[in-house]
Amino acid sequence: MDKTLDKKLDNAIWVAHSLFQRGKASGSVANLSFVHEDKMYITASGTCFGTLKADEFAVMDMDGNPYNEKKPSKEWPLHLSVFQAKPSTGAVLHVHSTYSVLWSCLPDLNESDCIPDHTPYLKMKLGTVGLIPYEKPGSQELFNEFEKRVKENDGWLLSHHGPVVPGNDIMEAFFALEELEESAHIAWELQKIT
Numbered sequence: 001m002d003k004t005l006d007k008k009l010d011n012a013i014w015v016a017h018s019l020f021q022r023g024k025a026s027g028s029v030a031n032l033s034f035v036h037e038d039k040m041y042i043t044a045s046g047t048c049f050g051t052l053k054a055d056e057f058a059v060m061d062m063d064g065n066p067y068n069e070k071k072p073s074k075e076w077p078l079h080l081s082v083f084q085a086k087p088s089t090g091a092v093l094h095v096h097s098t099y100s101v102l103w104s105c106l107p108d109l110n111e112s113d114c115i116p117d118h119t120p121y122l123k124m125k126l127g128t129v130g131l132i133p134y135e136k137p138g139s140q141e142l143f144n145e146f147e148k149r150v151k152e153n154d155g156w157l158l159s160h161h162g163p164v165v166p167g168n169d170i171m172e173a174f175f176a177l178e179e180l181e182e183s184a185h186i187a188w189e190l191q192k193i194t
């Protein structure tokens with residue numbers, strides 16, 4: 001029994017359940033990944049964060065070749081490009097959380113730092129968030145746009161789609177994603193009254 005892998009799976013499942021229970025990852029559109037022994041473990045296609053289990057992960061090598069029989073989330077190339085561009089990354093989270101998506105639909109956002117820092121916590125927990133122009137989810141065009149910015153920023157917001165957040169491990173990615181969503185919520189509320 002690999003205790004390190006078990007711990008990573010336990011944490012990933014806790015994060016998925018927590019995000020689902022609090023309405024930050026609805027339906028089956030969210031996905032997450034982590035690295036273990038030079039392999040990427042990513043939630044399988046069609047899985048739901050609310051019911052995620054340890055046997056619902058596809059395993060791939062760092063060139064994107066399948067390592068088990070599970071079909072990965074169709075957004076797996078986004079995850080792989082983060083791990084390839086930033087080798088110290090241990091996990092990546094992607095959701096369609098409401099306030100980040102609302103903010104991503106506004107015109108004239110700063111592409112190199114798209115979430116205003118009304119509080120210091122997003123910069124402390126994550127850093128700058130780059131805006132990725134809209135392309136169809138799962139398309140090669142989206143992956144190409146993402147790759148252009150992946151080295152430039154610490155996290156990313158896919159326009160009209162949702163955030164992609166890395167961390168040294170899944171808990172760090174979770175804390176950063178929570179801060180991104182809170183910052184987008186605060187910015188959204190403030191822009192209604194200013």
Ligand SMILES: [Zn+2]
Pocket residue numbers: 029075094095096137161162
């Ligand atoms: Zn998505």
